[in-house]
Amino acid sequence: MRPAGVLAVAVLLVSARAAADEPTGPTTPGAPAAAPVENEFALKVALGGDYRSLYGVPIYGGDAHLSIGAEMGLYAVYGTAGLTLGRTEYGLGTTVIDLGCSVERRIDRLTIGLPLRPSYLRIARATTSGALDSLGIGIAPFVGFDLVSSEGHTLFLAASLNLDEYLVGSSSFAWGPSLSIGYRETE
Amino acid sequence: MCCVGIREDELLCEEAAAHLSDCCPGFAVSSLSCSYNSGCGSTTYPALSVQQSQCINGESCAALVAGNVCQRAQQAHAVVEYEASTGTGDEEFAQVCP
Numbered sequence: 001m002r003p004a005g006v007l008a009v010a011v012l013l014v015s016a017r018a019a020a021d022e023p024t025g026p027t028t029p030g031a032p033a034a035a036p037v038e039n040e041f042a043l044k045v046a047l048g049g050d051y052r053s054l055y056g057v058p059i060y061g062g063d064a065h066l067s068i069g070a071e072m073g074l075y076a077v078y079g080t081a082g083l084t085l086g087r088t089e090y091g092l093g094t095t096v097i098d099l100g101c102s103v104e105r106r107i108d109r110l111t112i113g114l115p116l117r118p119s120y121l122r123i124a125r126a127t128t129s130g131a132l133d134s135l136g137i138g139i140a141p142f143v144g145f146d147l148v149s150s151e152g153h154t155l156f157l158a159a160s161l162n163l164d165e166y167l168v169g170s171s172s173f174a175w176g177p178s179l180s181i182g183y184r185e186t187e
Numbered sequence: 188m189c190c191v192g193i194r195e196d197e198l199l200c201e202e203a204a205a206h207l208s209d210c211c212p213g214f215a216v217s218s219l220s221c222s223y224n225s226g227c228g229s230t231t232y233p234a235l236s237v238q239q240s241q242c243i244n245g246e247s248c249a250a251l252v253a254g255n256v257c258q259r260a261q262q263a264h265a266v267v268e269y270e271a272s273t274g275t276g277d278e279e280f281a282q283v284c285p
Binding site for chain 1: 192194197199202203205206208209219220221244
């Protein structure tokens with residue numbers, strides 16, 4: 001199994017285990033029923049720094065991501081869109097555009113999440129004005145930590161591992177970590 | 188048009204071309220071919236093989252200049268394989284680096 005698959009399974013298992021450990025509500029006859037979980041509209045923006053390796057070529061970049069979704073108690077679901085601009089070690093310009101969805105699980109101030117995202121990667125050529133480009137599919141399991149939170153406004157840090165398989169022509173695998181800071185609002 | 192794909196030999200060749208362009212005075216980067224094309228009975232490979240590109244990318248500017256890698260890379264030409272031939276090996280690429 002590829003690293004992407006192993007990580008995806010690990011994140012899902014951790015989430016499932018955490019969910020299984022939760023109290024399931026009052027069991028004493030006559031006790032008040034648990035309050036129903038409310039769905040809240042949620043929005044996230046995040047800025048980060050990225051490192052990726054493609055065929056051993058290092059790519060350094062910065063990314064911006066916008067996510068819109070819903071918080072449902074300890075879980076959240078988002079649709080995401082992102083843009084990453086970067087350069088290879090020797091200066092080839094790179095662009096990644098990704099669109100996808102993310103499932104997240106809150107554990108106190110921690111968040112674990114698993115975005116699934118198709119993406120487009122473009123690498124400018126040095127020898128011509130053209131580019132190498134491809135479409136791919138990837139995941140980016142992450143761990144987040146809420147730094148400050150007040151009345152639906154949260155500032156957080158997140159570390160993720162980007163794992164993308166590009167599928168056009170010869171298949172190529174890009175991977176690498178990213179660190180981001182973001183703001184989340186729920187209402 | 189999307190997409191041409193990202194081949195290892197093309198990407199490493201382009202990265203090497205960018206490195207040579209930075210390091211080698213007067214290097215004409217546009218004269219180096221890093222494209223792969225297949226069709227009409229022939230296949231064209233980048234002028235620098237994966238191994239040659241990795242060698243260039245691992246060298247400092249001073250080493251590239253001192254070792255005449257700049258001059259040899261400038262003279263490297265794309266390798267063309269015709270359908271009737273029996274395949275390409277790394278020996279068909281110019282020995283550029285080290």
